[in-house]
Amino acid sequence: MKALVYQGPTKMSWLDVPNPKIEVSTDVIVKMKATTICGTDLHILKGDVPEVEIGRILGHEGVGIVTEVGSGVTNLAVGDEVILSCVSSCGRCSNCKKGLYSHCLDPEGTAGIGWIFGYMIDGTQAEYVRVPFAENSVYKVPSGMTDAEAILLSDILPTGFEIGVQYGHVKPGDVVAVIGSGPVGLSAVMTSRLYGPSKVIAVDLDNARLGRARDFGATDTVNSGDPDWKEQIFALTDGLGVDVAIEAVGVPITFTMATQIVRPGGNVANIGVHGKAVELALNELWISNINISMGLVSTNTLGMLLKLVAEHKLPAEKFVTHTFSFDQILDAYDIFGHAAEHDTLKVLIH
Numbered sequence: 001m002k003a004l005v006y007q008g009p010t011k012m013s014w015l016d017v018p019n020p021k022i023e024v025s026t027d028v029i030v031k032m033k034a035t036t037i038c039g040t041d042l043h044i045l046k047g048d049v050p051e052v053e054i055g056r057i058l059g060h061e062g063v064g065i066v067t068e069v070g071s072g073v074t075n076l077a078v079g080d081e082v083i084l085s086c087v088s089s090c091g092r093c094s095n096c097k098k099g100l101y102s103h104c105l106d107p108e109g110t111a112g113i114g115w116i117f118g119y120m121i122d123g124t125q126a127e128y129v130r131v132p133f134a135e136n137s138v139y140k141v142p143s144g145m146t147d148a149e150a151i152l153l154s155d156i157l158p159t160g161f162e163i164g165v166q167y168g169h170v171k172p173g174d175v176v177a178v179i180g181s182g183p184v185g186l187s188a189v190m191t192s193r194l195y196g197p198s199k200v201i202a203v204d205l206d207n208a209r210l211g212r213a214r215d216f217g218a219t220d221t222v223n224s225g226d227p228d229w230k231e232q233i234f235a236l237t238d239g240l241g242v243d244v245a246i247e248a249v250g251v252p253i254t255f256t257m258a259t260q261i262v263r264p265g266g267n268v269a270n271i272g273v274h275g276k277a278v279e280l281a282l283n284e285l286w287i288s289n290i291n292i293s294m295g296l297v298s299t300n301t302l303g304m305l306l307k308l309v310a311e312h313k314l315p316a317e318k319f320v321t322h323t324f325s326f327d328q329i330l331d332a333y334d335i336f337g338h339a340a341e342h343d344t345l346k347v348l349i350h
Contacts, residue, residue: 003057003126004329009047012058014329020122020130025072026090028134030064030082032326034147034350035124037336038086038155039182039250040273044118045333048275052119059125060086060117061154063147066138067128075135082138083306084124084131085299086155087114091136102296104133115296125329125349139302142310148348149309152187152316156346157305159271159297160187164246165195166301167293168269172196174243177233179224179257181209183319183345184271185248186216190314191305193217197244201236203229203257208343215318224257233261240264247271252278262290270294319346326350 003017020029038061044052062084066076076082089101096104102114117123122130131137141150165188170176174197178188181204192200201220202213210221222232234241241263247255250272258268259281268290280292308314321344324332332347339345 001127002326003122004059006044006052006054006056006058008054010045012045012330012333014327017057017126019128022068022070023130024132025070026133026135027070028066028073028076028131028138029068030062030084030129030131030138031067032062032064032124032127032129033081034064034151034348035059035062036151036154036346036348037125037333039184041118041333042337043273043275046275048273049119056118057122057126057129058118059123060115060119061151062124062129063141063150063154064129070134073134076138081141083141083150083153083302084117084129085137085139085302086117087297087299088116088132088137089114089298090133096136099298099300101136101298101300103298114298127326139306142306145310146317147350148317148320151348152319152346153302153306153309155297155299156183156187156319157191157309157314157316158299158302160184160189160248161191161194161305162297162299162301163271163293163295164188164248164269165192167295168244168246168267169291170195170197170244173198175199175201175237176244176246177201177203177242177258177261178213178218178246178248179203179254180248180272181206181213182248182339185246186213186319186345188246188248188271189213189218190216192246194308199236201233201242203233206340212345230257230260237263241266243267244269250274252276256281259285259290259292262288264288264290266290268292320348321345323348323350
């Protein structure tokens with residue numbers, strides 16, 4: 001089969017590799033219909049995730065058709081169309097029983113922590129993929145759902161919702177600021193509306209993305225390149241700051257921005273994947289009674305979000321701005337890697 005293979009920092013190739021095989025009774029093999037690219041894939045290519053070995057197949061999002069099932073799999077069958085969660089989980093260990101699938105303890109010792117695709121095991125940017133713990137790690141695609149809708153449920157919609165909205169404790173009437181209007185930031189904008197905030201402020205340097213944020217549910221936008229960006233945000237509140245500040249970029253300056261605009265007693269929810277240490281001004285923040293959260297998505301809300309997308313309560317297909325075939329995957333990386341130049345959100349590779 002063909003697959004996108006990591007060959008060291010800044011290097012990847014679309015190569016012929018052996019087809020995956022069932023290794024454990026709880027595995028299935030899926031023929032990929034569609035995959036996409038995540039910002040985390042770009043972090044890997046930059047060398048920010050040194051645990052990824054040369055020769056690893058990249059990718060952790062996908063939709064496909066089950067072609068083979070392990071002997072221990074009873075509720076999936078050959079021919080089922082499924083969404084692959086970016087997190088693989090046994091469903092039985094103490095962490096999984098708490099819904100913390102991202103920290104599955106893997107009692108079989110076959111996979112590692114929850115996020116393993118394209119990291120600890122071969123990923124989804126390939127013609128076929130082996131899925132561990134399949135019964136707890138894939139979701140059947142409802143009739144009529146498109147690949148463009150389904151692919152967003154693998155990772156970014158649950159990530160924005162769980163790590164941004166839920167960890168940020170968004171409540172009815174809150175003022176929410178989302179710093180970064182890339183795909184994950186926009187997923188936080190979109191899903192925050194489920195909790196009835198009074199305002200959702202999108203913050204970004206790119207006016208085009210800010211314009212798009214309004215399409216995803218932002219009530220207000222602020223360009224953080226403006227000298228008075230902070231004053232603009234405070235003017236949209238009662239002068240005390242936002243109730244919830246969601247960081248969705250992953251660089252020190254944007255995390256610091258989030259801590260500067262949150263009101264006393266508010267919440268800072270960090271979604272961004274940080275490749276460098278961030279200074280935390282505890283000498284200034286301790287007195288404000290704020291809560292800071294962060295984490296790796298568990299996708300324990302994927303099933304609920306799937307229902308909302310299926311009923312068109314969340315217009316997930318709006319995220320897909322470019323489509324490619326599998327043999328154009330290197331072009332897809334180029335377009336996604338230069339998102340600002342091409343006005344790119346998510347690419348659909350099928």
